Amino acid sequence: MVNNVETLAAVSWIVSRGGAAYAQRGTSAETGTKLVCLSERFTRPGAYEVELGTSLERIVTELGAGLKDDAELTALQVGGPLGGFLAADALDVPLTETDLAARGAALGHAGLVAFDQRVAPEDVLRHIWQFAAAESCGACSPCRVGSRRGLELASAGDPPGEEYGRLSRVLAEASLCAFGRRIPPAVRSLARAYGGRLTGWDQ
Structure with a gap:
């Protein structure tokens, strides 16, 4: 059996608390959590575990604390190089496959890459x-x-x-x-x- 690291990281939580408890996390349609990786332009870059359904705006502004050096976010790439892009004023979207697809993006591996005004x-x-x-x-x-x-x-x-x-x-x-x-x-x-x-x- 082959699993990725993200799956294995959730196993101990599920074993200790039960599958039913894990299924209460996230949304009713997409349960559980997701690891999101914020790129180096964020004030607090790194990997964060969030429940599916958490808004991108909260992830960017609260977890990532915005961009370094007071840079202005112009576009956010979600889910990898072919995952899709969202404008800075369009981040009021839950982190789910369905909601991102409705905005023309994809969840993918949930990497979030920030582009500021200095990038053409x-x-x-x-x-x-x-x-x-x-x-x-x-x-x-x-x-x-x-x-x-x-x-x-x-x-x-x-x-x-x-x-x-x-x-x-x-x-x-x-x-x-x-x-x-x-x-x-x-x-x-x-x-x-x-x-x-x-x-x-x-x-």
Whole structure:
């Protein structure tokens, strides 16, 4: 039997208090707790265990104590490089799979990466495509070729145009696994988080 560290970390609590007690934590639909990891830009970075359903705003402002050096949060990446982005004024969302999906993000491993006003959205966009191109397993051409073409478009620095609309649809509909299918939603969420500063990437 194979388990991840997060599962094993919960075992002692469940053994000592019982499964029914653990199921009372979190929400009725998504029970238990989640380890969230706050990135280095937070005043108090690190790993925190929270109940599922805890608001992102509370995690960012209370546990993370905001950003270092009085920096202003502009976007929050949730759940990994392809998990999705939320704007700083859109953190009134519970930490659950369902609620995050409704906002165009994903819970994933629940890592929270903060981006402040010193980071250009174009740099974050290129990072998404660089990650996608580097980590694509290459088993299917929509993801293998599409991620590289997306990186070329992002690196050009111009609005992507109609070609990106077609590329986005192919990635979302023809990729063999969730990795390729998650790229377009992640890019769209980034465009939304930055409020129109990434014209054309919200397709």
